[in-house]
Amino acid sequence: MIKAKFRGEMVSVEEFLSKATPRYKERGIYAKCPMCHEKVFVRGGSSPSSPSCFFHQKKDVSSSSLDDCSLAERGDNRLHSLKPDEWDFGQVDSLYKKFDCIENRRSTYNFMEACCGSNGFDKESFMRCLARANKRNIWAYKGIKLWMVPYILLTLENFTNKKGYSFHFVIQKPSLLWSKPELCSLGKVFSSNGDMMNTLFRYTQDGAEKAFSNPLSFSKEHFQLLSGTAINK
Ligand SMILES: [Zn+2]
Structure with a gap:
């Protein structure tokens, strides 16, 4: 991790050490992970081939990787890519406030339920996704729009449908492009082998069966169609 949070600012190792000094541990002064x-x-910096960086404490990640930090690089974490291009801590309160109203929560819930299908999703799984999103500080991901939040929430849980098979969601995105959501997509995969499922969502319209393709590209229109209601901008 190239930068960490120190006294409210994102700083490099050099900036951190200039204030906290190399004796930062003895002094009890630490930078923190923004996520x-x-x-x-602090690690490295002794030669050009080992540039200095910040690292998390090593620990055994025996619990679900869903609960571990994407920036910690501990173990086989399928959410390693779920991190921001840049941080924008100033947007957190306003984005969360927009999200946290009954209409938006309902739209988000509807979208997630539609993507999971019947009996794969419930209020408890919704609350777990939201708690993990808060823990990951997704509200500070620079460039995140309100309608993108449900796509991210879906990746933060393991689901099982009524037939007993497990599935989960993955976000496919080029690195560092939250600002171009049209290049991102949401995939629904079998947890047993990671294979993509045939469709993301099936529905019947005018007597004909229709389906959304899998993976599904990120778009506000898809969000609105699947949530069945317009989210406040
Ligand atoms: Zn972290």
């Missing part, structure tokens, strides 16, 4: 808020430590 999970854990203390982070």
Whole structure:
């Protein structure tokens, strides 16, 4: 991790050490991860081939990788790519406030339920997704729009449908492009082998069966269609 949060600012290792000094541990002064808020430590910098960086404390990640920080690079974490291009801490309160009203929560829930299909989603899984999103500080991802939040929430849980098979969602995106959501897509995969499922969502219209393709490209229009209601901008 090239930058960490120190006294409210994102700083490089050099900037951190200039204030905290190399004796930062003895002094009890630490930079923190902007995602999970854990203390982070300084590594490298002794040669050009090992540039300095911040790293998380090593620990055994025996619990679900869904609960580990994407920036910690611990273990086989399918959410390693779920991180911001840049941080915008100033947008957190306004974005969360927009999200946190009954209409938007309902739209988000409807969208997620539609993507999961019947009996694959419930209020408890919705709350777990939201808690993990808060823990990951997704509200500070620069460029995130309100309608993109449900796509992200879906990746933060493991689901099982009524037939008993497990599935989950993955976001396919070129690195560092939250600002271009049209290049991102949401894939629904079998958890057993990672294979893409045939369709993301089936529905009947005028007596004909229709389906949304899988993966589904990120778009506000898809969000509105699947949530069945317009989210406040
Ligand atoms: Zn972290």
